Amino acid sequence: MARQFFVGGNFKLNPASLQASTSLIETLNKADLDPATEVVIAPPALYVIPVQQIVRKDVKVAAQNCYFKESGAFTGEISPKQLVDAGIPYVILGHSERRTLFHETSELVATKTRAAIDAGLKVIFCIGETLEQRESGQTAAVCEEQLKAFVDVAKEVDWSKIVIAYEPVWAIGTGKVATSAQAQETHKDIRAYLSTAVSPAVANSVQILYGGSVTAGNCKELAQQPDVDGFLVGGASLKPEFADIINARK
């Protein structure tokens, strides 16, 4: 079965006002988008609901993070249940900025992923190595370790609720994109790991996105790789070229 092409836009902590978010969405609403691509955008938490209200219906909305508890004394957090209640279908978890700047461990990311799926969300689950880890030949091992933490708590989980985003940390926001060969090799390694650790069927059906300095200029070649099923886009998702990335296979 062919995997659907998927493009996510992670706005991170941008733009800095609701008005600027609205104008970004208005541009996206007017764009000619390939209907074969599943498109998900992740605005900052405060704007998730207003964006959901104005964005075109063929574009879904994601939160950039959530906690694993349903409710309680957890100041500053958002629960998976609240996202579901607000009609938000997706959440990004395990982004390298969460792992590095906010000290999220693979175990915490796994717990949050399990809770999000159990609550009814779909998860864009991010993994990826640092430059030092790549240069010392640990790329596959690091991705496996990050995935294994979830596999360990994934008993009877519905893997169709997960999209994996491979984002080498050295490529995020740096302008240094992975070559299509590097992306393909790592995506293939991720599938090989899942084939053994979960099942060949899951390894074959799970969508694996590439993220890290994707632009309109480099997306077409990356999109031709057999194990690259789409992108998680940061900086370029805030620009009109996001539509060209969505249309990378058109």
Ligand SMILES: O=C[C@H](O)COP(=O)(O)O
């Ligand atoms: O989630 C998106 C990634 O962090 C990629 O960001 P970037 O496209 O700005 O490099």
